[in-house]
Amino acid sequence: MVFRLLNEKSRIFAHADPYAVSDYVNQHVGSHCIRLPQTYGAEASLSHRTFGDLDLCRISYGGSVRVTSPALETIYHLQLLLSGHCLWRGGPEREQYLTPGELLLINPDDPVDLTYSDDCEKFILKLPARLIEQVCRDNQWSMPREGVRFASRYNLDDIEGFGNLLALICEEAESEQAVPQIAEHFTRIIATKLLAQVANNVKRLPQDEHSASFERILHFIDSNLQQDISLEQLAELARVSPRTLYGLFEKHVGSTPKHFIRQKKLEKVHACLSDPSVRVRNITEVALDYGFLHLGRFSECYKSTFGELPSDTLRRREA
Template identity: 35%
Template sequence: MTFSSSCFDQELMDVSAFEISNFLKSKSFADHRLIQRGSRSANVSSLRYKAFGPLQIAEYSSGSSMEVRIPNLDDAYHLQIVLSGEGHCVFDGTSLPIQAGDSIMLTPGTEYTLGYSRDCVQLSVRIPLEFLHQSAREFGYFTAGGPIRFIPRGVNVINEGPIRHLLRDVLEFDVRNTSERAQLYYAKLLCHGILQSHESGICLNDRVNPSEHRHIAQIRNYVLDHLTEDIGIGDLVELCRISRKSLYNLFEKETGQTPSTYIRQLKLETIYSELSGDDRNIRNVTEVALKYGFTNLGRFSAQYREHIGELPSETLRRQSH
């Protein structure tokens, strides 16, 4: 399966695999080390590269068996798709086979070794960490702080799901004739498709009232970026550059809540996501509550049960089983 990359920024044909590696490093695509296996075939590698809004897209083939070691992605996720041939991904001592049509999401903070067959063609999409997180929030997902942890698992996105069609559209767009707004729109849709098709530890929020008002959205993003801090009304007034009275009136109209209640519910939703996730390092409810600024544990448990529908200890107990 191949995509029609008719509109790309740069193309390298009949070059060495190391020329492609150096090109991608020059674009800050990913810190990596390339190791060629078996006999070297000189100048048979190819690359098509495209920048689309916040995304960077590379379709490449090496013409020989290849191993790519990635020490740390730092500030970006990578969607890796094997278009033809086969490969494997090694992480945390586990080797995952990847067949043609399969995709995996590489997460910041994990070391990976990717291996590809001689006839392998890969498509890689670099997604900035903050952009994926912001997109997740806009589509109603909650993260438990830190990077979204995708479970490395082969997902066939070529034969089914929305990613195939979204990528095809993105690759066919000529960025010179495509507005920045349209590029952002399609990039966010691709993030949404990834969140739907690739399993992770985040969940959809269906409790906090949504609002499309720009100040509410601005505050929501600010709170989610500073969840473990003590956020005061003054911080929100300064952020939106409106009066305290205007802030309270806005929240009453848009959410039916006070700003403090809204902040608390965002924190409770995040705690729920953390307690019900797959982090085995959580020892008890107390450390999580204190992390997000709930010092009165009795009041915290009551507020959590009122908003979530169960005690925090029940959420953690269910996750442990």
């Protein structure tokens, strides 16, 4: 592979204690535990960048190490093996060795059990589940109730242009003039490309007579997120009964109208708090602008959706 995935500017650790690297990964990339054999001298290295809602990580533990986790819960991990080999235990009687150029896509509810070889190095892309769900909603693809699941193992060459795309994302992430809108754009491309080119359980159904009406509904919601949007308004816009309206939302986005609108409002608040170009006086003002009157409940919903409090998002953009 000739793709350049993170350079020295992104280096966090070099020749480091594997447990120190593991602690950092737990904070920024995904919760896990590591186990090393009763030998010492392993020197780990790690490079890391945050790019919008993505986390990019290049990691080597410098020795044989077993990495386990019950599940990643709200994130997908895309792991590209750069060198060495990795033993993946995907369930009873399901052990497979990954070799350089192979990809492992770990779904949010998949347990993690990986053993690195001494010379193993990986590139890991962390993708929040809500971004995959958002692309499905925007494209009106039918999401299964159990959530979107991808096939686990494939070759980099199976996804046309994916290696170059990862390299370009790393280059943009390391740019001195990073632009939030560019990060958002590339994030959508990554999520869309995975959904379109990697085997998964999402159904991309042909449009029916209600599709145009539902598209009008989505446009109306996006254009009026600072307003109180009633179910009666949406039903009248789509020229359907409230019962049919619920059916449309269930079919196209796997959600109720109320939950979908709240999710879109939360995403807009998150975008405002994340983007340095958007002037924010305080979190309360932004929350009230989008109709969140109970601030304690708003903070709980926000943390449940994005994995951090609104104050954490605002603090991170100001760092």
